[in-house]
Amino acid sequence: MLRLFVLCLLLISSLQTALAxxxxxxxxxxxxxxxxxxxxxxxxxxxxxxxxxxxxxxxxxxxxxxxxxxxxxxxxxxxxxxxxxxxxxxxxxxxxxxxxxxxxxxxxxxxxxxxxxxxxxxxxxxxxxxxxxxxxxxxxxxxxxxxxxxxxxxxxxxxxxxxxxxxxxxxxxxxxxxxxxxxxxxxxxxxxxxxxxxxxxxxxxxxxxxxxxxxxxxxxxxxxxxxxxxxxxxxxxxxxxxxxxxxxxxxxxxxxxxxxxxxxxxxxxxxxxxRQVAASAAPGSSLPNPMKPASPDSSGKNLTVAIRGNKKTMIYHRPDCPSYNSVSEKNRIDFANAAAAEAQHYHLAGNCR
CATH class of the missing domain: 3.60.10.10 (Endonuclease/exonuclease/phosphatase)
Incomplete structure (x- = not known):
């Protein structure tokens, strides 16, 4: 009887895993x-x-x-x-x-x-x-x-x-x-x-x-x-x-x-x-905008997604911006996030909006 009970538990566990x-x-x-x-x-x-x-x-x-x-x-x-x-x-x-x-x-x-x-x-x-x-x-x-x-x-x-x-x-x-x-x-x-x-x-x-x-x-x-x-x-x-x-x-x-x-x-x-900490979005809720830069993860730390700045124009670009790869090497400066770029008086490129 105990063996049957254990088998049932294993089957239920396997089914729950498959459903996920x-x-x-x-x-x-x-x-x-x-x-x-x-x-x-x-x-x-x-x-x-x-x-x-x-x-x-x-x-x-x-x-x-x-x-x-x-x-x-x-x-x-x-x-x-x-x-x-x-x-x-x-x-x-x-x-x-x-x-x-x-x-x-x-x-x-x-x-x-x-x-x-x-x-x-x-x-x-x-x-x-x-x-x-x-x-x-x-x-x-x-x-x-x-x-x-x-x-x-x-x-x-x-x-x-x-x-x-x-x-x-x-x-x-x-x-x-x-x-x-x-x-x-x-x-x-x-x-x-x-x-x-x-x-x-x-x-x-x-x-x-x-x-x-x-x-x-x-x-x-x-x-x-x-x-x-x-x-x-x-x-x-x-x-x-x-x-x-x-x-x-x-x-x-x-x-x-x-x-x-x-x-x-x-x-x-x-x-x-x-298994991870549950994220904010839930079934039926609005999804995060995929064109936004990275948001904090469950540990509270920002993901390392570099923001690319242009030292000549003082403009910065997110990775999704059309001109992200157009910044020349000599003018390029990377920031950990948009806040870091703005702290150095850089402004978001107009075509990113």
Whole structure:
């Protein structure tokens, strides 16, 4: 009888944990923009299988908002979206984006583009902290699209630099936050370039392929992935490449033309092992503005999200400001937060408002 009682308790505990899980995905949506041949209905039909999605190769904020609206229409639940500013060294630039179901996930704080002082990344990674409404745990999602270049050697320097970026993420989001780095790495997880990051983080996907071949039903490379800390309390399950052409009943050629040449990575995440202090937003309440700078975390300390000042103009820029990356190195000065900049008589840039 005691054994049966213990078994029942274990089953109840397991069920409660499963109910608190969040379904998460990452997807390179190949030049996501509002144009006639981009099939937002099909994209949303796939994306609604998760509660939170990181998007790479976003070309406009309008496109991300269009996706959020279509997800809202299809699920009957409201979805929110937030995008980075455009990043890239040349005239060609991309954005990163996040979309999430408001009754399951809430934006917490700390949305920021990486301060890439060495200018290693063609497209600097983007990150933010979110909260699972199911159990009041917080988690950090960082996303990146590694340069493809002409060959693997062109990608190796950015992959190697992810070790420094990982350390930066831990410093930027202190405490027991649970960090996930996801995106299109244009590099398989067994490449030698991963050796620097390997001591700190591990990939969730180790085999398979996520890029669409020109042959129906075939996939070519495992370039998309998710990395978590080797000491993380995150428990990931049901990790898979979601083969969307089969799910949508379309050919690979049709998928490549109207959806993406990449399939998403989906997984189920449990954050209960790293329980955090409950955040301020609650189901049904208004969400924090994702374009605001970081607010204090549960310890009362501000997240380290650098404010960039221009010593020549005495203007400062938040990471979400359009001119954030336009400040020249010789005129640049960083502040821990807006208050520190204003204490030195700097004023917020007009295009940040």
């Amino acid at each position: 899980d969040v379904n998460i995905g990452t997807w390179n949506l190949e030049h996501l923009s509002v144009r006639p041949n981009k099939d937002f209905q099909s994209i949303a039909k796939v994306a609604k299988n998760v509660d939170f999605l990181a998007v790479q190769e976003l070309m406009s904020e309008d496109a991300l908002n269009t996706l959020a609206k279509e997800l809202t229409r299809q699920t009957g639940k409201h979805w929110s979206a937030m995008a980075s500013h455009a990043v890239g060294r040349s005239t060609y630039k991309e954005m990163y984006g996040f979309v999430w179901r408001d009754d399951i996930v809430a934006y917490e704080d700390g949305a920021v583009t990486y301060l890439d002082r060495g200018d290693t990344f063609e497209r600097e990674p983007y990150s933010a902290r979110f909260r699972s409404i199911k159990d009041d745990t917080t988690f950090v999602v960082a996303t990146v699209h590694i340069l493809y270049g002409k060959n693997q050697a062109d990608r190796a320097s950015e992959i190697t630099a992810l070790s420094s970026y990982w350390a930066w993420l831990k410093d930027t989001y202190p405490g027991k936050n649970q960090i996930m780095l996801m995106g299109d790495f244009n590099t398989p997880p067994n490449a030698p370039a991963w050796s620097n990051l390997d001591a700190s983080a591990k990939p969730l996907m180790l085999e398979g392929a996520s890029t669409l071949s020109t042959t129906d039903g075939k996939f070519a490379n495992l370039y998309d992935n998710v990395f978590v800390s080797r000491q993380s309390a995150i428990k990931a399950s049901e990790i898979k490449v979601f083969k969307y052409p089969e799910y949508l009943g379309m050919t690979n050629a049709k998928g490549r033309d109207s959806v993406s040449d990449h399939a998403p990575i989906f997984f189920r995440a449990s954050f209960t092992g790293g």
